Amino acid sequence: MPVGTRGAVKAVLNESLEAIGAEIILGNTYHLHLRPGDDLIARRGGLHRFMGWDRPILTDSGGYQVFSLARMCRITDEGARFQSHLDGTEYMLTPEKAADIQAQLGSDIAMVLDECPPWPAEEGAVRGAVERSARWAARARARYLSIKDAGAAGVLATNPGQAQFGIVQGGTFQHLRRESVDRTIVGGFEGYAIGGLSVGEPAEAMYATLDGTVDLLPDAQPRYLMGVGMPDDLVEAVYRGVDMFDCVLPTRNARNGQVFVKTGLLNIKNARYAEDDRPLDPDCSCPVCRRYSRAYLRHLFTAGEMTAAALNTLHNLHFYLDTMRRIREAIVFGTFGSFRQEFLQTFSRTLIKD
């Protein structure tokens, strides 16, 4: 899922997202709650109508941004009290409030509020987060069901078909992951996310945690690995049973001039590309590679033209979406094993030098 933080995927138009086959995007509850406000968006008919996007949208709970971006955040069992990073206004985000905001935004998939401990963290702190996240998940589910059933005062739900996903925590502690799964799936959510990964732990620790977690989740519901990741992470996580991802890497790196190609990363600022007439990736079929050279893209970036961000973002998102398409195709044709091997042999997380 491309990340559309504030009701727009940065630097690219919806038309372009559709053209490269984006099927679902993510919106950030924290940002939209602060500005322009979910009340205003609900009066416009919900986030889909507001932003002119009629394909699915997933919204996060806002918790991650509250913990990482807001000022003066104080977490209690009730929820998180914080000040807006924009103007210092004080807000309270509870499991119920996170459900209310997302009901107003009318996303197709809403996430429960959870507590995501930093990495590394002591077992006691991780256990505390697992338990609090479980209590919050139960409250969020109750609120979600009551809004669906009878509505709630002051809440203008804009999407009757909204689903809600629970989130499993537990850090890299296998027994806490198991406990978190047990205490989350009782909620009967429409899908389950694996949270608390990609927060600084080594890749092997993430893969080991997935190995010990994914198979405990219900087969029939989608599994979503939050905030992941590098292209090889996607392949490795699908191998372990994950279905969905979101990550700012393709969009953020693009704005910094880093583009993804078959063999690794390419820094378009590099002087070596000043007279390079090749596309970013000669094997890529995206609208950018079909039309523009590295030399031109380097010029745009060096000159500070906004279209540099647009073109790099379009290419990177296409790379990610295309990787997922190739994964799905390999699964359908029963060739995922060899696809995985070849992908990991070809792609490396280093800067390419050709």
Added chain:
Amino acid sequence: MPVGTRGAVKAVLNESLEAIGAEIILGNTYHLHLRPGDDLIARRGGLHRFMGWDRPILTDSGGYQVFSLARMCRITDEGARFQSHLDGTEYMLTPEKAADIQAQLGSDIAMVLDECPPWPAEEGAVRGAVERSARWAARARARYLSIKDAGAAGVLATNPGQAQFGIVQGGTFQHLRRESVDRTIVGGFEGYAIGGLSVGEPAEAMYATLDGTVDLLPDAQPRYLMGVGMPDDLVEAVYRGVDMFDCVLPTRNARNGQVFVKTGLLNIKNARYAEDDRPLDPDCSCPVCRRYSRAYLRHLFTAGEMTAAALNTLHNLHFYLDTMRRIREAIVFGTFGSFRQEFLQTFSRTLIKD
């Protein structure tokens, strides 16, 4: 002609320009000469191939930016010596050099180097600029013809079909305009531009100058009014016989949140649009008005999203291109008189308040 200063129309992709019917764009010789350099662009096959744009391109001579943007500019009969605004490097722009650079860029229409006096200016200064511009035009034409005929050492001409336009100066002095026309048309250029207008003089002075100048130009060649202008200026100038325009107003205003609508200008930052579900212009058929509301566009602008600039620019360029389409249509159907009257009655240069 949308202005694509540095090999890109700011904030919008070529694909979008094509979609809204841009038939020709303008590139700035000064900017491209400095970065990435016309030598580099020539080695790429010219500006069309470099920027992935296969419709026509007009390039200016670079003079206007040298006089207004560069540091330490000293003009002599030989040309203009100046320092780059980017890094202080010293350059010399002569009529021959301006022709050489544009031959390397390979634009479809090249402009001669001229001297454009500020407004207001004494008659003596304007006369001096007319005479120098005439001498420079003759040198530029000679250089252009010799490149076409036999090439020139160190010049990699990339467009054998390039045309060259002369430029008429003379400020608002009718007799100097006449003299400038006489001394310019002897060059036998493929088209003629009217320069030195829209530099601060009142609209009436510009229209009066056009009245006294346009009819002196050869009937069979296109007439290009440089750096103009507001939408009503286009209508009034076409009425006086002008065929072509370039202006940064639609693109620059868009990036500042000012959009053009049928009745005037709309400032999308205004709080009155926070909950306005209407498109920018209910009668507009552009991709922005078909999909997005004022409320959403205001949100994007307020949040500082890059796509705000992209969408506002797309709308404004469509407004300008559509105005020109409607003008052409009215001329073909013999209804330009009533079109002009209606346009001037409907459009005003003030901020709309609905």
